[in-house]
Amino acid sequence: MSSTAAATRLVPKFDTDRIAVLALVVVVVVPLLVFVVAPLVGIFKMSFVTADGIGFGNYVRYVNSPKFAKVVGNSLAVATTTTAITVLLAYAFAYAMRRTAMPGKRVFGSMALLPLFAPSLVQALGIVFLFGRNGVINRTFNLGIDIYGFWGIVISDVFYSFPHAYLILSAALAVADARLYESAQVLGATGARIFRDITLPSTKYGILSATFVVFTIVITDFGNPMVIGGDYSVLATEIYNQVSGQGNFQMGAVIGVMLLVPAALAVIAEKWIMRRHHATITERSQPLMVVRERWRDRTGLAFTAVICGLIAAIVLVVVVASFVTLWPYNMHVSLRHYRFEVQNGLKPLWTSIWVSLMAAGIGVVVSVGAACVTRRLRNLAGQCLYFLSILPAAVPGMVLGLGYILVFNDPSNPLEGLYGTLLILALCNVYHYHAQGYLIAMTSINQISRVFDEASTSLGGGFIKTLWEVTLPIIASSIISVGVFFFVRSMVTLSAVIFLVTPVTQVAAVSVLLLDDAGNANQAAAFSVCIMVVVALALLLFRLVLRMSGRRNVLLIH
Amino acid sequence: MGPNVFLSLRNITKRFGAVPALNDVSLDIGEGELVCFLGPSGCGKTTLLRVIAGLETPDAGEVSQGGSNLIGVPARLRNFGIVFQSYSLFPNMTVERNIGYGLACRKWPKDAISPRISEVLTLVHLGDQAEKYPHQLSGGQQQRVALARALAPKPTVLLLDEPLSALDAKVREELRAEIKDLQTALRITTVMVTHDQHEAMEMADRIVVMNAGVIEQVGGAVDLYDQPVNRFVAEFIGRMNLVRLSATKLSIAGERSDDDPYVGIRPEHIELIDVTAADADTLVGRIEKCVFLGSFTRITLTVDGKRLLLELRGRRTDLATGAALAVRIPAAAIHRLQDAPG
Numbered sequence: 001m002s003s004t005a006a007a008t009r010l011v012p013k014f015d016t017d018r019i020a021v022l023a024l025v026v027v028v029v030v031p032l033l034v035f036v037v038a039p040l041v042g043i044f045k046m047s048f049v050t051a052d053g054i055g056f057g058n059y060v061r062y063v064n065s066p067k068f069a070k071v072v073g074n075s076l077a078v079a080t081t082t083t084a085i086t087v088l089l090a091y092a093f094a095y096a097m098r099r100t101a102m103p104g105k106r107v108f109g110s111m112a113l114l115p116l117f118a119p120s121l122v123q124a125l126g127i128v129f130l131f132g133r134n135g136v137i138n139r140t141f142n143l144g145i146d147i148y149g150f151w152g153i154v155i156s157d158v159f160y161s162f163p164h165a166y167l168i169l170s171a172a173l174a175v176a177d178a179r180l181y182e183s184a185q186v187l188g189a190t191g192a193r194i195f196r197d198i199t200l201p202s203t204k205y206g207i208l209s210a211t212f213v214v215f216t217i218v219i220t221d222f223g224n225p226m227v228i229g230g231d232y233s234v235l236a237t238e239i240y241n242q243v244s245g246q247g248n249f250q251m252g253a254v255i256g257v258m259l260l261v262p263a264a265l266a267v268i269a270e271k272w273i274m275r276r277h278h279a280t281i282t283e284r285s286q287p288l289m290v291v292r293e294r295w296r297d298r299t300g301l302a303f304t305a306v307i308c309g310l311i312a313a314i315v316l317v318v319v320v321a322s323f324v325t326l327w328p329y330n331m332h333v334s335l336r337h338y339r340f341e342v343q344n345g346l347k348p349l350w351t352s353i354w355v356s357l358m359a360a361g362i363g364v365v366v367s368v369g370a371a372c373v374t375r376r377l378r379n380l381a382g383q384c385l386y387f388l389s390i391l392p393a394a395v396p397g398m399v400l401g402l403g404y405i406l407v408f409n410d411p412s413n414p415l416e417g418l419y420g421t422l423l424i425l426a427l428c429n430v431y432h433y434h435a436q437g438y439l440i441a442m443t444s445i446n447q448i449s450r451v452f453d454e455a456s457t458s459l460g461g462g463f464i465k466t467l468w469e470v471t472l473p474i475i476a477s478s479i480i481s482v483g484v485f486f487f488v489r490s491m492v493t494l495s496a497v498i499f500l501v502t503p504v505t506q507v508a509a510v511s512v513l514l515l516d517d518a519g520n521a522n523q524a525a526a527f528s529v530c531i532m533v534v535v536a537l538a539l540l541l542f543r544l545v546l547r548m549s550g551r552r553n554v555l556l557i558h
Numbered sequence: 559m560g561p562n563v564f565l566s567l568r569n570i571t572k573r574f575g576a577v578p579a580l581n582d583v584s585l586d587i588g589e590g591e592l593v594c595f596l597g598p599s600g601c602g603k604t605t606l607l608r609v610i611a612g613l614e615t616p617d618a619g620e621v622s623q624g625g626s627n628l629i630g631v632p633a634r635l636r637n638f639g640i641v642f643q644s645y646s647l648f649p650n651m652t653v654e655r656n657i658g659y660g661l662a663c664r665k666w667p668k669d670a671i672s673p674r675i676s677e678v679l680t681l682v683h684l685g686d687q688a689e690k691y692p693h694q695l696s697g698g699q700q701q702r703v704a705l706a707r708a709l710a711p712k713p714t715v716l717l718l719d720e721p722l723s724a725l726d727a728k729v730r731e732e733l734r735a736e737i738k739d740l741q742t743a744l745r746i747t748t749v750m751v752t753h754d755q756h757e758a759m760e761m762a763d764r765i766v767v768m769n770a771g772v773i774e775q776v777g778g779a780v781d782l783y784d785q786p787v788n789r790f791v792a793e794f795i796g797r798m799n800l801v802r803l804s805a806t807k808l809s810i811a812g813e814r815s816d817d818d819p820y821v822g823i824r825p826e827h828i829e830l831i832d833v834t835a836a837d838a839d840t841l842v843g844r845i846e847k848c849v850f851l852g853s854f855t856r857i858t859l860t861v862d863g864k865r866l867l868l869e870l871r872g873r874r875t876d877l878a879t880g881a882a883l884a885v886r887i888p889a890a891a892i893h894r895l896q897d898a899p900g
Contacts (some may be wrong), residue, residue: 180722456646457633458708461634462634
């Protein structure tokens, strides 16, 4: 029978598909080891290097210093206070957006996300313009408010972390099973009781998740404490002072490890919570329809309007300050801060754009690649890859950046040539935000039915062919949004790259910090405005491209 | 079975974790035959199909095609066409590209691809839909395209995994006939998984009734209906009354008197008789329920506290709930089953 011969011929000597998978695993895993694991190992190693050899000497010395308790205490105080305030405000905001019938949701929803598109120190900059020593409030009313320190950091970080908490809580409040609410109403429950017994329990995972995410963001934030912290030291600024100020890498590494621990714990807690989050809404759930209710809707509107007003005010103040002769003394419109006569002029902005484009390109390849491989592996190897891919979420930018110096500024490292290049800045940004990019890609890949893979396989398509012709085209929109995510993050991030920039490779966010540090707040504002304009233009451009290619409803913000 | 054994499954065992999905399953499928795997969900029928396709690797056992072992041959090299339950068309490709996909994968020469696409599209009566995207097609059309896509590379075996179960009843019946005609015309060896007994009875040359990871019985529709080997097959295909032999007022020659086995009686084989003409073989009961179902009427009769189902042709206005009814069970209607009910 002819089919006998055919079947015999079909048995492959070696499976080309396996080789393709293996090749992609190598392409994905090796850089993760080099650019995430190695720097972390570097930090740990350095933290044990003392004058008397390897040991816990640095830790003992640091823990016993009076400064230690103060800095750790400051960090925890700032992080817990900010987290409590942010989660509360963001919950109320998200509730108004999702559970009331107030008007203007689209506008408010976009405005709440504004801080995501500004360099991380813009909030502090804006608050200093308002309430600082030379702020408009103090100068006008002669109040003598001292904003520098704890409350300055807390207020700035509330705004800074607000959109992150809002996105999580909004998602949690968006899903609701109408049947539960209708049953409760029929049984005679009051509004407050329904909120306590149904709404709150069904969003508790969202609340916990937002809590840990905000905690991580705040405790690792560097830009805002630098600008508005004054003498109030936190762990993130302390690393910078030790390394950049005193050249004490060992101590920087010790504090880095100290910062890594709470951040990692918060991330682990968050992932653990999200794992058990799923089963609350089932296929049979009926979506909740919000009905009009005059006073509730008005209260919601008033609250969201106030919050959005404050968010916008801070950004607006920065924009206005950049266009006046000398804030707040001479309020005549002037473009003189846009001349950038110091510090390489506008060059850092172009550097930032270039680095961000590189980061977008590399980020898309590695994070989408990692997601594709994870889906294919499915077993223990897949779980290992998942862990490795989301590990960077637990690593504060300052720690990663310091790790990069330790590893790549070492002549014995064959990759030492990377140090001081723009490429290492792009790579640092890619791996700093790898977890988020990976999770965006993973989410949309997991939405694709396995039937497509199987259909392709049965038709003779190999791993690469299936990926290229089926999987990737289906998730094209998500791939684009991963790219946009890396671009935007790279434009505004400060913490990881602060250690890696050289005068030649200085990026825009660092320029803002240095200008402000040099007492030139107006130029710092102007530079921030430039960054925000670039980000806004990029988002507009992507929207346009997506619209022209017929793809709507693509999430550009994550 | 067809003249030659084409696909042979030997002692296939497959577990998912601790759950056994297939337990020592063996089956021969003849060339050009259409075989249906029929059973309730979770019986292992889909797993068995996926083992044949190469999408699952069995823990033990052998799959061979024309005498050579297929274990270890990846699905993409087996050249079997598969149609899935639904939504398996690549949403980013037109009908034409979907169908051409397997041809491109199998490295068909460029000038042979386009005529082949037209050919199979004509086979499934969708010659004018080549430029459309899957979401522009109805469910029935999508499954036709999926069939065309599976057939395009001239597969040696066609595997259908509940291809009709996501469709509306009307479309389902249309496609049943169409697939069967196509299969007969192409004489392609075909395995179809279904949980719908009517689908299996209409389409299959042989039906493989499966339950809990094992094959219960293999045979044509008539064999399975008239000679079910056990209670599961008897109740899965059609309806069956299960009663003690003594309750039928009949005896089977050769049975020991103390042996009173369960026997099966099809509801339509029970005969209605005039109450006045009742004799020793007559069972008299009361009508508990009387349901009109279109072409027949189903009656639940209580005889000595036991329920008996009857199906009478047409509409029976003369029978009402609570009325007395006399019936007789012909000796030929008695089915001996291997297992007693639990």
